[in-house]
Amino acid sequence: MTRIGVITFPGTLDDVDAARAVRLAGAEPVTLWHKDAELHGVDAVVVPGGFSYGDYLRCGAIARFAPVMDQVIAAAERGMPVLGICNGFQILTEAHLLPGALIRNDHQKFICREQRLRVESTTTAWTNLFEDGEEIIVPLKNGEGNFIASPDELDRLEGEGLVVFRYLDNPNGSARDIAGVRNARGNVVGLMPHPEHAVEPGFGPDSPTGARQGVDGLRLFQSAISALVGA
Amino acid sequence: MGRIVVEVMPKPEILDPQGKAVMGNLPRLGFDQFTGVRQGRRFELTVDGPVTDAHLAAAAEAAETLLSNPIIEDVVSVTADTAAAAAADPDCEEA
Secondary structure (H helix, E strand, O other): OOEEEEEEOOOEOOHHHHHHHHHHHOOEEEEEEOOOOOOOOOOEEEEOOEOHHHHOOOOOOOHHHOHHHHHHHHHHHHOOOEEEEOHHHHHHHHOOOOOOEEEOOOOOOOEEEEEEEEEOOOOOOOOOOOOOOOEEEEEEEEOOOEEEOOHHHHHHHHHOOOEEEEEOOOOOOOHHHEEEEEOOOOOEEEEOOOHHHOOOOOOOOOEOOEOOOOOOOHHHHHHHHHHHHHO | OEEEEEEEEEOOOOOOHHHHHHHHHOHHHOOOOOOOOOOOEEEEEEEOOOOOHHHHHHHHHHHHHHHOOOOOEEEEEEEEOHHHHHHHOHHHHHO
16 A cells, blocks of 8 residues: 655644545555654655744744655655645745745735635646646645745746646735646645645535535545556 | 854845835834835854854854745845953953
């Protein structure tokens, strides 16, 4: 069975939901600790949301230097699928595994809502089961989700097709409505909204099929399994 | 005890929501002469004994790797705080 690691840092909140998403998708979740010096033979890694190390200094800045991240960075560079969600996305940008940075929302407020996204890239380890241009709904909750990069860098991201998810109604001022990005190889993906909170009917966002029926997030985790099994 | 001061500011072209929020409230308190506010960070690093060039070099490296994110921030200055050295060393008062 595919083994997907989920890292817990001090201050991580969404590790249990991420592990549950991994299990519901059909893989075995493996708990990883921030002090781990090895990845315990996992096939992929999820860096979940929360407030690692209290988010002191900058979001994700301290976590990027955690012992387990040395292993994650090395594995990502070898091609292992790595998904960063919310604080995990911030950590992956701080680790320079993904481009750009996340700063305070332009309106200065924490925001929590169901978010419509457009899938812009389906040639990644985490989005291969989506259709190009597909609209999905997953929860979003953050205070510092404002994606930013230099104009040249943004042009490069657009030109090279590295934008993976775009907001349909930008909630935080993110440059060019960018909600998630990928690396060139497509094994590393990060996004601010939370797919792990939309994986089981009865517990997810409202969807066209009914109240709390949204399970659009599940396919990210199933995509990783698909990528690994097909590899 | 020596002290090194590292100052980090958001890049000029980067939106600074915190500075903007402060700017929005200054006029309400009667401070209507300011046309802009940018908010950065100041770090104070202390070392045993006086600050050496090696300390400053290490502080500069720390400033670039951990204390700032080069994508959104500039390290404005990395300097020895001579006032701190004077306060810690009474002999300096004569100088």
